[in-house]
Amino acid sequence: MSDDLTLMPVGRDENLAGKVYRQLRQALMRGRLRPGQRLVHRVVAADLKVSLTPVREALLRLASEGALTLDARGIAVVPHLPPERYAEILALRIELEGRAAEAAARRADPEAVAAMAAIHARLAAAKAAGALEAVLAENEAFHFALIELAAMPVLAKLVESLWMQCGPTIRLRYERPAGAPPGQHPHLALLAALRRHDAAAARAAIVEDLQGNGRVLLELLSGRADPA
Template sequence: MPMLLGQVPRENIASRIYRSVKTELMTGRLRPGETITLRSLTEELGVSQTPVREALLQLASEKVLTVSPGRSLSVPVLTEAQLTELRDIRLELECLATRRAVPGVDAAARRRLAAIHEGLAAARRAEDREGVLRGNLDFHFTLYAASGMPHLVAMIENLWVQTAAYLSFLYVPPFPSLPGPHPHSGVLEALEKNDAAAAVRHVRRDILDHGELLMASLRRGGLI
């Protein structure tokens, strides 16, 4: 699948490749079990093998990619138990990030979050999977950045990137939806009121309810 990287500047090229592969995973462009070879990525990006190898080995060390026979790397295939474990860890960390973020979300940040959610809603109506996943990513990490806890945010990102490839199986037309208002709407309302407890409840619902939709979709497809 073509990468989104385009022409990569020479400076910090390994870190740019690293970030780009992570973005591919977090927006559903790479699927579980899909192979990424050093040769194919090198040819696609038009760069030398050294920075590509550095980026891929870093991702493998973080369990974002797994080393396959023949030294190629692939997107991990997870069991139901592993997906559940990662979801449960996400719940703890993301609720903490939300609670710490609420006091730091000013009016400008609220407007930014509202605009992101409007874009996500438009992508849902258009059944644009990548737009939905990118909007969801932007919403959550814009919120969590306000926590002022960069190490916590990095831990959350690592959990997301390990499971996000599975979301490509959830957002297949017709897109599923939760009953009632989207949890992000509840988060925005809670931020207006500076109500950290309410914001945490809505983030928790977002993770749990969308997680149940995902697991049901994976079971129907025989993927777990």
Template sequence: MPPDATFAPVDRDETLAEKVYARLRSALVGGRLVPGQKLVHRQLAQDLGVSPTPVREALLRLVSEGALDLDARGIAWVPRLPRDRYAEIMELREELEGRAAARAATLATPADIAALRAIHARLMKGRRAEDGAIVLAENERFHFGVIAIARMPVLQRVVENLWTQVGPTISLLSSVPRKISPAGHPHDDLLKALEARDPAAARAAVERDLREHAAIVAPLLDPAAS
């Protein structure tokens, strides 16, 4: 009887492709790759210390997910989102992340809230120092920290896919000088809502946060970008 192909040994390149995919996806989500940036697989392979094959596989997977595009020569690049696609993604983020925040308000422990407060403190320190890399990294940790508290793994996977597509565009926030609002940061409102176990206020805080970001980024986008 022939061996069951379902449980055939995993090829080493497949394992490497997963690792490369995770590294590239993290860079997209975190805004460390910028719109228009080309990703030449041979150069990436050299940078990552792997063969070109797993890099090529990881890039094609990200293309299939809508996170990257291919040019006429088959070179992957980070797309420049048109305004309508950016608006759709942000609307979906408002709905899904708002729902997660509302759920988190019913589940967050004092330790959870303290951890989020520490993340937000680092974010604000980065804002005052005008360190865009820190701000982007801590903002990502904060938002996914809230989703983790909500314990909604299916929703989390969908949101991760949205962030993969929009992460490079989020990086445009660091290109615009922004003063800290006298009304305070929406994260402060979210932390208060979590402490008060107020789902409606938690959802409203997330929606305000995302809408304020969209109001800054959308005018920077080309309506006809691709």
């Protein structure tokens, strides 16, 4: 597996360790890093055009947050989540994002819902085109637009932490061939619920979305899924 990364160079006008941390955090959340990928200090530093010190600080911070692990040589590795850990993360996401959906439904305005609908349209187009990186980015954007609409900053921080831990695993879901969905995409049901200010329906839609993809990933992580 290649150790190369695709990251934007960072500037030197603010705390470098913080900027490196945010770049890597976003890469984890968007699934741009794969389970098992090694983050070698010198490779990351060269990609970001910074010295080793801020890279080391950022990687240690991410490891302390459970987003990375350190091997025997101190090299940061994107972990392979065991099924039971992913199941715990999924259960927490269902609870927290379900609460966010309820709050968002009460606060929803036409402009916010239209913006989320546009994100979903881009997501659908990216899926149709087989553009994996765009799918991952738009999927993250949709979920965090919902979180932002909920206006629950403490909950948002908790959800970000969970996404950092499971983002690379979510990538595995979208790398697999997907058949035709059995019915309406849960995102569309969520958007309809937001327009009606229906908190219960909004929660049900996001739970359906998370549980449906979660079942596929749990089968994959448990070795029960058919090979791609």
